[in-house]
Amino acid sequence: MMEEAQTKEFAREMFILSQINHRNVVKLLGCCLEAEVPMLVYEFVSNGTLDQYIHGGKGINSDRAFGTCLRVAVESAEALAYMHSSASPPIIHGDVKTANILLDDKLTAKVSDFGASKLAPTDEATIATLVQGTCGYLDPEYLITCLLTDKSDVYSFGVVLLELLTRKKALYLDGSAKDRSLVLCFMTAAKVGQHQELLDRQVRDEMRIEVLEEITHLVIRCLNMSGEERPTMKEVAERLEMLRRKQMHI
Secondary structure: OOOHHHHHHHHHHHHHHHOOOOOOEOOEEEEEOOOOOOEEEEOOOOOOEHHHHHHOOOOOOOOOOHHHHHHHHHHHHHHHHHHHHOOOOOEEOOOOOHHHEEEOOOOOEEEOOOOOOEEOOOOOOOEEOOOOOOOOOOOHHHHHHOEEOHHHHHHHHHHHHHHHHHOOOOEOOOOOHHHOEHHHHHHHHHHOOOHHHHOOHHHHHHOOHHHHHHHHHHHHHHOOOOHHHOOOHHHHHHHHHHHHHHHHOO
16 A cells, blocks of 8 residues: 555645646556555557666667757747746656656657655645655755745756757766766856866767857756756757757758
């Protein structure tokens, strides 16, 4: 039988998903309450996760064109922007990471896993909560204050963008202390103007220089230690779509 905490997480995820209708959020089809452990039933998403796509875990990424990754980033950002700005009440995902972005047969993004998500109160900007999430993606401000905000999702999405640009994992536990955190490595390099050296060679070869520079600047803004200084997800989504079109000469 499920423990009380698991029951609450199950109920939370079911309720939150029932409020969302967006093409880039995985669809909840129903639930099964007859099993010993109740289950949520989602649409089938066939191509694994973005984590597997960029890091080689599923064999589907022999041609990891950055144009595809950028489109997936735009779709994911639009889903999060919808949750923050259009859902009623607003929804904070709480665990944005490449492993929680699924890819369908057309490599269309489907944001998933709402077990850590929160419904944002309409009259407050923050939610006091026990810290949940994934190391390497957690907003440092959230870690300090235990206050989850929409800008916590923005920080985590900045880490996702950084993974796409570098094709490195957010956290390497086997590395030296200074090399374990991708964000720390990148932001340290950015302070001395050497962050471009961390970007994946294929990404640098594929992208127009000015587009790549603007995306890396957007990443730096998302990873700002202060939530107030980060852009909104709506701004991130609009900016990424503009840059995608600029790259494609649309």
